[in-house]
Amino acid sequence: MIDTIEILKKQFEINDLYHQRSNLCFITGKKEQLLSILQALRDLHNYTHLVMVTAVDWIEQNQFQLTYLLHNYESRTDLGIRVFLDRECPVMASIHHLWKQGRVYQQELHEMFGIDFPGSPDQDIPMILEGWQGPPPMRRDFDTKKYSEETYSNRERNHHEPEQYMKQILYPEEN
Amino acid sequence: MFEDKKDIQLQEPEQDQRPDWVKDSKTLTNSGLPDEERDWFCDARPTPAPKSNRIMEKFFNWARANSLWILAFGTGCGAIELRPLITARYDISRLGMQPRPTPRQASVFMIGGYVSIKTLKRIVRSYEQMQGPKFVVAVCSCAINGGMYWDSYNTIKRIDEYIPVDVYVTGCMPRPEAVLSGFTKLKELILAGKAEGQNLYAEKFDWYKANQKKIIHDWNMPDYNW
Numbered sequence: 589m590i591d592t593i594e595i596l597k598k599q600f601e602i603n604d605l606y607h608q609r610s611n612l613c614f615i616t617g618k619k620e621q622l623l624s625i626l627q628a629l630r631d632l633h634n635y636t637h638l639v640m641v642t643a644v645d646w647i648e649q650n651q652f653q654l655t656y657l658l659h660n661y662e663s664r665t666d667l668g669i670r671v672f673l674d675r676e677c678p679v680m681a682s683i684h685h686l687w688k689q690g691r692v693y694q695q696e697l698h699e700m701f702g703i704d705f706p707g708s709p710d711q712d713i714p715m716i717l718e719g720w721q722g723p724p725p726m727r728r729d730f731d732t733k734k735y736s737e738e739t740y741s742n743r744e745r746n747h748h749e750p751e752q753y754m755k756q757i758l759y760p761e762e763n
Numbered sequence: 764m765f766e767d768k769k770d771i772q773l774q775e776p777e778q779d780q781r782p783d784w785v786k787d788s789k790t791l792t793n794s795g796l797p798d799e800e801r802d803w804f805c806d807a808r809p810t811p812a813p814k815s816n817r818i819m820e821k822f823f824n825w826a827r828a829n830s831l832w833i834l835a836f837g838t839g840c841g842a843i844e845l846r847p848l849i850t851a852r853y854d855i856s857r858l859g860m861q862p863r864p865t866p867r868q869a870s871v872f873m874i875g876g877y878v879s880i881k882t883l884k885r886i887v888r889s890y891e892q893m894q895g896p897k898f899v900v901a902v903c904s905c906a907i908n909g910g911m912y913w914d915s916y917n918t919i920k921r922i923d924e925y926i927p928v929d930v931y932v933t934g935c936m937p938r939p940e941a942v943l944s945g946f947t948k949l950k951e952l953i954l955a956g957k958a959e960g961q962n963l964y965a966e967k968f969d970w971y972k973a974n975q976k977k978i979i980h981d982w983n984m985p986d987y988n989w
Contacts, residue, residue, distance in 0.1 A: 716879070716881060716917065717880075718881050718884065718980075718981050719880070719979060719980030719981030719982075720980070721980055730916070732914055732915065732916040735916050736913070736915060736916055739978070740909070740918075740921075740978075741920065742908070742909075742920055742921075743907065745908070
């Protein structure tokens with residue numbers, strides 16, 4: 589895996605190598621070069637399996653972090669490629685032509701984080717949030733508790749102190 | 764002068780007599796269908812079931828209580844508790860109960876836990892497609908007050924605002940014995956003639972529909988379908 593990263597380093601602008609385990613590494617790449625990195629990893633370095641695409645909202649840095657996790661069946665190693673996007677206009681190139689299942693992750697990221705993948709099939713069809721009116725719910729500036737209190741009504745609760753309550757139930761004559 | 768004004772008022776355009784869901788064709792799934800196929804959807808309001816005399820009603824309730832067929836629609840994690848009930852250990856068939864694959868054949872709807880908006884839409888639709896008499900058993904604390912999803916953006920907190928509930932079973936998750944006890948309680952209620960959820964739904968139909976439409980923003984089904 590280290591050899592692969594050394595080769596990649598000569599071709600692309602790659603930094604922040606984070607060696608988490610003997611079989612898991614994370615590298616940070618440029619947003620513009622991501623498609624070339626993924627293509628090289630898939631076609632030349634045997635990272636044929638797209639495990640997942642996920643996003644992290646770094647609201648303090650005003651950035652989204654996308655992580656593409658790839659798996660190599662021959663060396664049994666995982667390689668994660670991190671890319672940072674601008675949070676104000678998060679647009680990323682679609683990878684559905686490299687891995688068909690990529691469109692599902694992109695559909696979900698579009699729904700939950702509002703990240704736009706132009707050309708990704710069925711991107712605007714909601715997976716979970718049918719008829720959702722509001723900001724993408726997985727963004728950190730979305731207050732889920734406040735939204736829940738405004739939208740859904742609570743059931744009134746009766747609180748009982750267990751000791752007193754059981755005394756009242758079991759020994760009503762003493763009270 | 765006054766007579767002239769009356770004449771003008773009378774010349775208003777004729778009111779559209781078609782039901783609401785036909786008029787609002789943009790949001791409907793069947794909007795592209797030709798007119799003859801619109802009969803697949805029914806938008807008639809539900810009506811409370813008429814009561815017969817006391818003795819016959821008692822007999823009907825006895826018959827209803829001893830043949831409860833469950834709609835096996837796993838709406839949440841509590842649906843897992845239905846499966847042990849079918850097995851030999853708990854064996855609900857001795858109570859005259861069995862799971863059915865379709866709402867058309869079922870009389871008990873078991874809400875098994877948390878209900879998201881997407882599921883609620885299917886629940887409402889399935890509940891309305893069930894033939895009367897029909898009863899609802901809400902299992903798990905999520906269906907009662909939200910449970911661990913009390914601050915979720917996509918999970919409703921109480922199911923009884925959207926469909927009427929006859930029996931609650933508390934727990935997270937309740938053991939099969941508890942669910943069995945809930946079904947036994949439902950049988951008692953039916954025998955006593957107190958399981959009136961279906962009639963409540965018909966009587967407070969507008970209130971239930973308003974609640975449902977407040978939550979389900981892409982309402983693309985008729986107001987009542989059966």
